[in-house]
Amino acid sequence: MKITPYLTFDGQARDAFTLYQKVLGGTLEMMTFAQAPEGERFPAEHRERIMHVCLSLGDYQLMASDTMPGDAACGGGPYEGxxxxxxxxxxxxxxxxxxxxxxxxxxxxxxxxxxxxxxxxxxxxxxxxxxxxxxxxxxxx
Known part of the structure; x- marks a missing residue:
């Protein structure tokens, strides 16, 4: 069994993971909400947020996404970090x-x-x- 940390951001996932790859190396895969099938169903102002990002470092991965305001990852309320x-x-x-x-x-x-x-x-x-x-x-x- 593998355990992979999964972080949640409020619009900073792209910048965070760009830095993480620069410092740590590895392979970065990133998808915006706009790139997802039926991406147009997401509000236009949030389509460039990151739906999923994965930094692979050998056998290890660090993953994340950006939240959508009011979504379950925020407990339905504002993002608290x-x-x-x-x-x-x-x-x-x-x-x-x-x-x-x-x-x-x-x-x-x-x-x-x-x-x-x-x-x-x-x-x-x-x-x-x-x-x-x-x-x-x-x-x-």
């Missing part, structure tokens, strides 16, 4: 940890700077500029 979880990355080197941390944290809020801890060569936490919480954990030098 991504809460209660973090995406955890495990780079293989200190240099890669620093590159990933700095690339994804730019414009966001650092919660814990990337530094040596008793369990890891580098560990840090941040919320990116799209509201996604991340942890970077490099266990080896």
């Amino acid at each position: 991504i809460k209660g979880c973090s995406i955890s990355l495990h780079p293989k080197s200190v240099a890669e940890s620093e590159r990933v941390f700095n690339g994804l944290a730019e414009g966001g809020q650092v919660v814990m700077p990337l530094e040596k801890t008793f369990w890891a060569e580098r560990f840090g936490m941040f919320v990116d500029r799209f509201g996604v919480s991340w942890m970077v954990n490099c266990e080896q030098a």
